[in-house]
Amino acid sequence: RKHYSYIYKSTGDIKHNLLLSTKPYRKIKKNGKGLVIKNVKLSKHPNPKSSKDVYLMTRRYQDNVNAFGDVKKNWQFHPYDRLKVKKVKKGKWK
Numbered sequence: 098r099k100h101y102s103y104i105y106k107s108t109g110d111i112k113h114n115l116l117l118s119t120k121p122y123r124k125i126k127k128n129g130k131g132l133v134i135k136n137v138k139l140s141k142h143p144n145p146k147s148s149k150d151v152y153l154m155t156r157r158y159q160d161n162v163n164a165f166g167d168v169k170k171n172w173q174f175h176p177y178d179r180l181k182v183k184k185v186k187k188g189k190w191k
Contacts, residue, residue: 102158103143103172105186110162115185116154117143123154137181137190143172153181155190 106113122135136152143151174182184190 100154101144102160103153103182105182107162111159112162114158114160115182116156116158118152118154119149121152137185139175139178139181141175141178143174143178145171145173153178153185155185157186157188 100116100118102114102116104112104114118136122133125132125134134155136154139151139153142149
């Protein structure tokens, strides 16, 4: 994938993850129609070395283990962002 991902669960060779983006929305096509889906803005970038604005995509992904390169370490979500991440993981973000 082109985006950084936050892996929150691992089941065998399948990794459950959320994607991070620098764009406030994403465009998809569904049933021949173009839809614009808003991403969730985070208070702070989880990478301590970056100061860019970052957004969390509201879709949950499942990828094979070999779809990931090096896993980013010592990234931490801001306490305000943890609740947002938790809601997206459970599929309750509106």
